[in-house]
Amino acid sequence: MPAKPSALASQRFAPPLFVSQWLNTPAPLTLEQLRGRVVVLHAFQMLCPGCVSHGLPQAMEIQRAFDPRTLAVVGLHSVFEHHDVMTFAALRAFAHEYRLSFPIAVDESSDDHPLPRTMQAYAMQGTPTLVLIDALGRIREQHFGTVADLLLGAEIGQLLAERGQTGTAGLSPHLPEEKSA
Amino acid sequence: MPAKPSALASQRFAPPLFVSQWLNTPAPLTLEQLRGRVVVLHAFQMLCPGCVSHGLPQAMEIQRAFDPRTLAVVGLHSVFEHHDVMTFAALRAFAHEYRLSFPIAVDESSDDHPLPRTMQAYAMQGTPTLVLIDALGRIREQHFGTVADLLLGAEIGQLLAERGQTGTAGLSPHLPEEKSA
Amino acid sequence: MPAKPSALASQRFAPPLFVSQWLNTPAPLTLEQLRGRVVVLHAFQMLCPGCVSHGLPQAMEIQRAFDPRTLAVVGLHSVFEHHDVMTFAALRAFAHEYRLSFPIAVDESSDDHPLPRTMQAYAMQGTPTLVLIDALGRIREQHFGTVADLLLGAEIGQLLAERGQTGTAGLSPHLPEEKSA
Amino acid sequence: MPAKPSALASQRFAPPLFVSQWLNTPAPLTLEQLRGRVVVLHAFQMLCPGCVSHGLPQAMEIQRAFDPRTLAVVGLHSVFEHHDVMTFAALRAFAHEYRLSFPIAVDESSDDHPLPRTMQAYAMQGTPTLVLIDALGRIREQHFGTVADLLLGAEIGQLLAERGQTGTAGLSPHLPEEKSA
Secondary structure (H helix, E strand, C coil): CCCCHHHHCCCCECCCCCEEEEECCCCCCCHHHHCCCEEEEEEECCCCHHHHHHHHHHHHHHHHHCCCCCEEEEEEECCCCCCCCCCHHHHHHHHHHCCCCCCEEEECCCCCCCCCHHHHHCCCCCCCEEEEECCCCEEEEEEECCCCHHHHHHHHHHHHHHHHHCCHHHHHHHCCCCCCC | CCCCHHHHCCCCECCCCCEEEEECCCCCCCHHHHCCCEEEEEEECCCCHHHHHHHHHHHHHHHHHCCCCCEEEEEEECCCCCCCCCCHHHHHHHHHHCCCCCCEEEECCCCCCCCCHHHHHCCCCCCCEEEEECCCCEEEEEEECCCCHHHHHHHHHHHHHHHHHCCHHHHHHHCCCCCCC | CCCCHHHHCCCCECCCCCEEEEECCCCCCCHHHHCCCEEEEEEECCCCHHHHHHHHHHHHHHHHHCCCCCEEEEEEECCCCCCCCCCHHHHHHHHHHCCCCCCEEEECCCCCCCCCHHHHHCCCCCCCEEEEECCCCEEEEEEECCCCHHHHHHHHHHHHHHHHHCCHHHHHHHCCCCCCC | CCCCHHHHCCCCECCCCCEEEEECCCCCCCHHHHCCCEEEEEEECCCCHHHHHHHHHHHHHHHHHCCCCCEEEEEEECCCCCCCCCCHHHHHHHHHHCCCCCCEEEECCCCCCCCCHHHHHCCCCCCCEEEEECCCCEEEEEEECCCCHHHHHHHHHHHHHHHHHCCHHHHHHHCCCCCCC
8 A cells, every 4th residue: 555545545526627728639538538547637837847857757657658548647737827928839839849649638717716727626736736536536646746656656556456446447448549649 | 557467467476585694684584474465575686786776776765655564675685696795794784885774685595506596486587676476475577677666666556456455454463574774 | 188179179259149139137248248258158949858858957057056257158049940939928937937047048030041040150950059158259169969067067167277377367357247037 | 167266276296095906907006107197086985875876977977088098087995894895806896897997996904093094195084085186196176975077077177178288298198008897
């Protein structure tokens, strides 16, 4: 059991994503569609140094290391500063240069709050934030800042093992495949 | 499921350790005593550069990251070259300088073979080699050379999750505790 | 002597910088004003991964390691792709987030060429490019891509030693100081 | 000029090396023989973690980066603990495994002092220690612990530049060449 068993006992269902635009996917995604897979939701900003040096490379390594039929990596561009320059066009150029190929949702901005709507719904404290959602759609871990590969791997391994034992694996073929840009 | 599900299906029981001497433990250990815990067996040589730069720091991080009641790290000093200088006294000085605090077995040398006996029994190809043994005593992974923390973490997480579900956790209190040197 | 003595014998004077805008300096700079100091000119693009992971951290370390009265670090934002999103406003946000405090020139775009004008004048092949200019204003090294700290340090040390011996050090007090943003 | 100009003004001549045995050289070396070259003297212990992870790799990179006719790297095995296991035979095995090919002097032990004699003569505080000796045989820098490649490179570059200007370069052909093991 990883170091924080109590956090793993959390039962909160992951709120829906509030998305204004998608990148790297032929059609919009929903978490419901991804039910049956472990979901790694990685919230970042393209001008956030910790995201660029740590969070995004880790998300890319997760994408490479695991079978997309059992684990889905989803990016979330949660802009809460420098809105004028972190546009969709800028994100698209950034994703191209950094070879990001997982689906990326643009977190919908809020009319009455400085933080975008998904970021609020998940009570994220900043970027990077990595959320682990199990095959049943529950939030199991939420890491703000850096998290070591070893511990994160153990958390993922546990969720994958549970998934195998709950018989949800059979749902995979019905799910939309991730597209590489 | 980690990237190599077929390897995880392996059912071979871990051979016993052939040990001439122990370090960092008040009494000799056996794998049978550790049954009920996931065991990370790390075979190394103190003069092996890849062990010093990669394998041993990874073993130490595993020891720090997981609860010793559910996962045991065991070192194995499998000397197959420079026997005259990789003595027990040298290993003890090495372990002191590198702050290794997990139990370390000295792999028993062979009368009729250049490789020590445990190394032979596990068919290890060299050092570093990391063996993952599940709570039931079966070899589940054996990595020669470097293995990424993320993948290794996922393998460990899976074994810990299985362990939780097979009810073996209850055995832990009866097991000898690891000693910090 | 560093590994490429022949390159060090180059005598070409550094072409002037073609600049549309400056960041992190109260007034525009010219290389002539910096005569008497060793100049490290670092050409980058804010969306260039190698610049962000290697080139800019190295430029920042150079700025920290050496006395600004004897060595000046100057950034050059040489945009040759994604012009619509690598704007001055975007660069300013980027420089703020990455804590870049050395003066940064925006390389002037060309009417008749895809590469900006300073990039052309120096025959740069891409970004990152690091140009070492001696106290007499001559290009002494031009590195495209990554260059190891040890070798780069040796090149800088040689130029600083030469500078000390040519009596140009006395000019330093008359030069404009660098401003930290 | 590097960050510590005052240290560079030191004029102390490097004491002779007290050596019980040599490795990686066909004949004993003296600093006098190396006069005319910049000398990087790297004091280490084979069981010192900081030496293995930082000091020795840096010494090897210096050896690779610079012309052996102008700069000589010399190792110094200054054992002040675990004498019984850091023997010459152990050092030889260590140097073989880590591919150390520069000459290594075994610092002569002292009858009446726990520190070996060269270590005492240089007033070294521990290992790793890196001593920079100029072409005229003077100690110019002495770093205990880690030193960044960029700063160390600048110090080396300065000494190499001075060497070029004092006409000592011409001595190089007469000096014994380093041997690769």
